Amino acid sequence: MASYSTNEFKGGLKIILDNDPCSIIENEFVKPGKGQAFSRVKIRNLKTGRVIERTFKSSESVEAADVVEIEMQFLYNDGEFWHFMVPDTFEQYSADEKALGDAKIWLKDQDVCTVTLWNDQPLSITPPNFVELTITETDPGLKGDTSGGGGKPATLETGAVVRVPLFVQIGELIKVDTRKGEYVGRSKE
Amino acid sequence: MLGDQRNNSDLFWGPSCSLEILQLRAQVYASIRAFFKHRCVLEVETPLLSQASGTEPTIQFFETHDQSGLKQQALFLQTSPEFAMKRLLAASSGSIFQLCKAFRQGEVGRFHNSEFTLLEWYRVGFDLEALMEETAELLVTLLPSLANQKTLKVPYKAVFKDAVGVDPLLASVTDFSAAADRFELPDAKSICGQDRSTWLDFLFSCVVQPVLVNTPLVMVYDYPACQASLARLKRDDKTVCERFEVFVKGIELGNGFLELTDPVEQNRRFDREIAHRQQRGLPAVVKDQRLIAALEKGLPHCSGIALGIDRLLMLRAGVDDISEVLSFGFGRA
Numbered sequence: 001m002a003s004y005s006t007n008e009f010k011g012g013l014k015i016i017l018d019n020d021p022c023s024i025i026e027n028e029f030v031k032p033g034k035g036q037a038f039s040r041v042k043i044r045n046l047k048t049g050r051v052i053e054r055t056f057k058s059s060e061s062v063e064a065a066d067v068v069e070i071e072m073q074f075l076y077n078d079g080e081f082w083h084f085m086v087p088d089t090f091e092q093y094s095a096d097e098k099a100l101g102d103a104k105i106w107l108k109d110q111d112v113c114t115v116t117l118w119n120d121q122p123l124s125i126t127p128p129n130f131v132e133l134t135i136t137e138t139d140p141g142l143k144g145d146t147s148g149g150g151g152k153p154a155t156l157e158t159g160a161v162v163r164v165p166l167f168v169q170i171g172e173l174i175k176v177d178t179r180k181g182e183y184v185g186r187s188k189e
Numbered sequence: 190m191l192g193d194q195r196n197n198s199d200l201f202w203g204p205s206c207s208l209e210i211l212q213l214r215a216q217v218y219a220s221i222r223a224f225f226k227h228r229c230v231l232e233v234e235t236p237l238l239s240q241a242s243g244t245e246p247t248i249q250f251f252e253t254h255d256q257s258g259l260k261q262q263a264l265f266l267q268t269s270p271e272f273a274m275k276r277l278l279a280a281s282s283g284s285i286f287q288l289c290k291a292f293r294q295g296e297v298g299r300f301h302n303s304e305f306t307l308l309e310w311y312r313v314g315f316d317l318e319a320l321m322e323e324t325a326e327l328l329v330t331l332l333p334s335l336a337n338q339k340t341l342k343v344p345y346k347a348v349f350k351d352a353v354g355v356d357p358l359l360a361s362v363t364d365f366s367a368a369a370d371r372f373e374l375p376d377a378k379s380i381c382g383q384d385r386s387t388w389l390d391f392l393f394s395c396v397v398q399p400v401l402v403n404t405p406l407v408m409v410y411d412y413p414a415c416q417a418s419l420a421r422l423k424r425d426d427k428t429v430c431e432r433f434e435v436f437v438k439g440i441e442l443g444n445g446f447l448e449l450t451d452p453v454e455q456n457r458r459f460d461r462e463i464a465h466r467q468q469r470g471l472p473a474v475v476k477d478q479r480l481i482a483a484l485e486k487g488l489p490h491c492s493g494i495a496l497g498i499d500r501l502l503m504l505r506a507g508v509d510d511i512s513e514v515l516s517f518g519f520g521r522a
Contacts, residue, residue, distance in 0.1 A: 034248070034416065054375075055376040056376065
């Protein structure tokens with residue numbers, strides 16, 4: 001079993017803590033000149049997303065987590081699982097709703113997203129920063145209003161709801177920033 | 190994949206600090222030398238590579254071997270110039286100071302670099318009070334931000350009790366453990382176990398030091414006897430020792446002792462620490478018999494302190510990573 005010493009701790013390192021995969025956010029080495037050394041570490045639990053603070057005795061060893069991030073293409077959702085493929089190898093993975101989390105409202109077939117694998121199983125999915133989706137439902141806009149002030153809710157083909165300017169209509173393709181869930185603009189296509 | 194995470198070699202050739210900070214370091218060295226010249230304290234130089242090592246279980250040394258002779262000889266990079274400087278004192282050097290490198294394995298972080306610069310000085314005839322006074326004067330000279338600021342002097346017991354809520358000398362391990370729970374430090378119990386000294390280090394680092402961040406300059410004195418290191422125990426109260434530490438804005442800058450001069454007690458402390466090292470499976474040490482011999486000949490009544498010059502430069506320059514005051518930080522050395 002691979003492991004790390006606290007001396008190797010740094011941002012981005014993946015470790016197992018209380019049986020869960022975690023990512024180190026930052027590590028502060030603390031040592032009184034004549035005393036015992038400690039590592040005070042900020043850690044994100046990759047399963048729950050929760051950030052916690054922990055302390056380790058210096059040079060203690062901690063189990064490494066086999067966590068990797070791979071770019072994959074989203075294929076389809078069969079109702080229960082979301083299926084992804086590694087473009088280079090055609091290797092396929094299926095993720096459940098829990099792993100999808102918030103990503104599920106943004107994904108359209110063919111989108112390339114980042115899949116985090118833990119022991120070769122999808123742990124979480126990060127959608128592309130920008131996606132292009134078609135509006136399936138929104139109130140008709142006022143004629144002549146191109147200012148975009150105010151805005152209105154619009155439902156997209158994946159079910160996500162974003163605020164769009166009044167002039168944007170049903171059937172239009174728009175660009176959305178998935179990190180903030182915000183309308184960016186009409187798509188050029 | 191795990192191998193990739195380890196591979197963080199930074200191949201950039203340039204320095205990790207700015208040219209302004211190189212100049213600032215040179216200025217600070219010049220001010221230190223002027224300060225001691227004015228006070229007739231002699232600048233000395235002692236070996237960095239030594240045949241003996243320190244014994245403290247919490248300080249790990251770098252060891253190398255001279256293989257040029259028939260018999261391989263172990264040599265140690267000094268973790269502090271203390272032993273060699275005390276041998277000079279025993280040889281009647283009078284008050285001395287040294288600006289030098291010291292090396293400690295595994296100490297790398299925002300405030301630590303495995304190779305670092307110490308200013309260490311010894312004052313013959315000084316008690317701890319006088320040394321605290323002189324340390325404050327030097328710090329005010331080197332750190333303009335301390336001008337017109339009051340130097341706070343507090344016993345360890347008081348500063349610990351104020352921040353943690355328990356008496357560091359009297360509290361039981363159960364009391365320490367309850368305090369750790371109050372401060373939401375769940376790992377304390379498994380790290381410290383039944384070891385009082387580790388409990389003190391843990392709570393001081395995690396609870397007391399963050400409180401000191403708002404204090405410009407504080408000297409904490411009367412350390413618990415279990416943390417005496419090379420300090421004398423206090424004559425009228427054997428539960429504490431003649432040791433103080435200096436903190437500027439919560440950053441530990443230096444550690445001073447009224448020096449232990451009794452060779453028998455020194456030898457006993459060495460043996461106790463060597464036993465600790467064996468228990469914990471730490472690398473074996475070569476006890477410094479020459480220091481013991483020097484103490485037998487007679488170390489004058491003196492006080493000494495070591496200041497971390499890199500941290501002092503961090504404070505002076507207002508940067509928050511030690512590599513920013515080093516020509517080449519450990520990751521680029």
